[in-house]
Amino acid sequence: MMAGIPLTFLLNGAEIGVFVDPGANLLDVLRRGAGDLTPKQGCAQGGCGSCTVLIDGAPHLACLTLAQNVAGRRIDTTAALATGPDLHPLQQAFMEGFAAQCGFCTAGMLMAAKALLDRVPDPSRDEVIEAISGNLCRCTGYEPIVDAILTASARMQGRSA
């Protein structure tokens, strides 16, 4: 039985160390190794986007990322969106706007949305659609998600939704 390869990285701001099998993808390592169950596996082939995480602030697909390649890098997942008991404006807007039904795509959508708003605080509708174009949803028909992201960006800018 091969010994795992040690790997350290920043997860949601905290440094963690895990042992990974060679060839393991980041999604498995986050879920099984680090116990962060927020990114989901929908396809393991980069088609659905439900495993979207931020690596150094940019969206990546954890299922297609070799875990060993994130040594020393900064990973952010949905688990860190809400700091403390209050929800992030994106989460609040999704909740109020029916932007989730089964919820399986939601973590990935939130990460894609956060990456957008971090770069483009006041996006157009087209920019929002482009930002989530790598995330599939089978339940909502996307419109509530786009609306929620626009609502969140307005609130974050201090404008009424």
Next chain:
Amino acid sequence: MTSVEFRKDIFADERDDTLKEIGKPTIRQDILGHVTGRTRYFDDHLFDGLLHMRAVRSPHHHARIRRIDTDAAGRMPGVRRVVTARDVPVNLNTLLSLINFGRDDEPLCAHDKVRYLGETVAWIIADTERQARDAVAAVRVEYELLPHVLDVEEALKPGAPVVNEVYPNNTFDYHDKYDHQKLRFGDVNAGFARADHIVEAEYQMSPIEQAPIETCGAIAAPEQNGRFVCHTNTQALFFSLGTTAKLLNIASSRLHFIGGTAGGGFGGKVDSIVEPTAVLGAMLTGKPVKFAWDRYEEMQVGAPRGGERWRIKDGVMRDGRIVARQFTGFFDSGAYMRLSPYAIIKGTGHLPGPYSIPNVSSNVYCVVTNRTPATAMRGFGITAVDFSIECHMDRVAEVVGMNPIDLRILNAYRDGDMKAHRRRAKNTALIECCQVAAGKADWAISPDSAAASSLRGGGVGERGEIPETVTDDEGRVGERRAGRTADTAPATRGTGRIAAGQASAAVGAVPVQNPDMEIEVERIGHRIAAAQGAPAAAPRATAPGTATPPRADTPAYAPPPAYAPPPAAPPASAAPPPPGSYQPDQPFSRGVNRPGTSRFLSGTRRR
């Protein structure tokens, strides 16, 4: 937020607007979990030493299994157990046995034959998913190819390959009489004879994959007190629990199923295949076992909404009234029945659509082919025929030269109208839907259409009566395959008549498969079983005339000593209910604490 327009002006006097929740948007109770990532899907439960189970699958549509060689696979790194059909205690089932409908026709694991591409022929349980995949690839199966059939009408021809020996005519046997489900109301042929126009067309649906973002899967693990816990994303927790109990010959009280959250289902998570598989894996290894489909399996092996073919023939008067409508429908159930036979009965009750048509006939076939078995999906049994009906209405409108909305309103059913399945229409609203839609689309409709109402004109005269109905005896089980019946459409000449005003005869309940599945009337408070004439005492184990293979073929499951089931509890009927406090004639009310019964049990109980 996306806007929803509430048309509260319509049927306003039927509505109570003082309700606190209905009619008002309410934040979903689970959405806080979704947006924080705390919602627990089946795979969000961490188990130490979790093993991974994967299936060896048939690459052929139809083949005999000559030999399965798992020796090399069994020796591969990380492999804990090779599982084959012999390991399944009761390797034949149908989902509908849970409601006493249909014959057991589907193994959890194929043993003599494979009947669809992707069918399971064995499983590997290993330490990692990769090791399981590698070992699956190392299993050698010798197949003898058989001719296959992938088209519903081809499957009905006399020379077609027999897909599933439990249904040797490649159709479900309805009521042990006909190879299709009949609906007869009035006399369509007389209607066609007097119609000004006949409009006929055929509609073909493809199979549609539900494709939820989360694939089907379950994790099962040994729990305390000889139980197994199973985390699953099933849409039908009690289906899955009951099916697992039956297939694995284990008391349902030893199964602890935890569900409640599915990452999308849409009907694709009702077939209860992954749960018995995962629990079997946990039983055989004594460890937590995950069995989940990957995306390829979800597409290929996961049951789709089956493809359907519909032919509709309408007899229409010059003024647009449809006086006769005939359906010939074919459901492609794939290699096994699963829920399709029930879907057809549901669909038949739906005919002829939301229209009041005085003469209706329908033959619907539940056909077995070598395709992936079909299952439910959004509007199970209804969507395809509704699509066909609405396309057909547009064709009819074109033929008579009428506005398609006016045509629909003219023929719409109204409250009190007698429907083809001999129940009165209630709470109809097609007319109002058409009026609002036309308004939204700026689509002009006639003043008569604009003034029509579902509340007026229904149930008057013939509209409210059951007509004299012509019946026929065509398509008895076996005739088609023997070449004695070729036409699939309803007969053009009847052989019998049911008098006007007569609803159908009551059908006796089908005896249960085994005493464990008997509905205990006194427990659930329903009198349905008794009213239908089901025997009150434990019935025979199998209904007469069924082709279920004897269970003795499968070696009895001998659990390892650690999992010996607890001693059987004394039968509940031995304890008489306390006098006076419980009235079986009252309707069942959830939450009422009935003396003598555990509040956690209702309906079927297995011992």
Next chain:
Amino acid sequence: MNLTVETFPTLRDAAGAVGDKARYLGGGTLLMRAVNYGDKAVERIVISREVDRSVRSEGQGVRIGAGATMADVLAAGDLAMLHPVARMVGGPAVRNMATVGGNLFAAAPYGDMATAFLALEATVQMADGQSLPIESFLSGRARMRGLVAAVIVPRVDPATFRWKKVSQIKPKGVSMLSIAAVLRGAGRVDEARIAFGSMGPTPLRAKAAEQALRGCAPDAAGIAPALAVCCDGLHPVDDELATAWYRRAVAPVHLKRLLLGVQ
């Protein structure tokens, strides 16, 4: 079979390790998918610490490091002409991962960027120093051993370059077929380069159509002879997206729209 991951200090070293069951990890969008599904063709993952993501002028063209991602292409003003191509690769996350080098090796139906490079007659620089015209690279890539270090794209007047991606899902989605074209000439076509993606095992030039366009007026009548032969030399197959029959039927339709500049 346990996977191994081998890391090398330079691209050249890594190139030496690439072989039968040893595959180079670029962005991972194709290789990790194979790994996730237990593809027996992959036993060793080869990584280079030296990754070139640069974009800079070189001679008459622009040199793109093989490690440049689609997002890097989108950020490079010098590559504005390729932005419509890069923008349609996957979604934002895939574009942060997928590399230009990886796209050159992507089997159909992937390889949009390679299709564009083919029409632009790019040059492929290998890690061992060799330079290959892209057409030779593509025709020999199935037997190739080695790694791409960079791609040099000749500077062309952006107005001459056209791109069309045909897919069921928009904006992202796999190409059912794609067309890249470079059309030189004013008033009539002097010179044409037309490359089709997903119409064969690699992106392929439609040389019969290119010939037929020479000297033609860029209107429906003028391009009709080219449309009639646009599938010559192409080898479309049946796959999950479409049949070969369908592809042959619609290729001239899409080419016509591309050439006439209509949607």
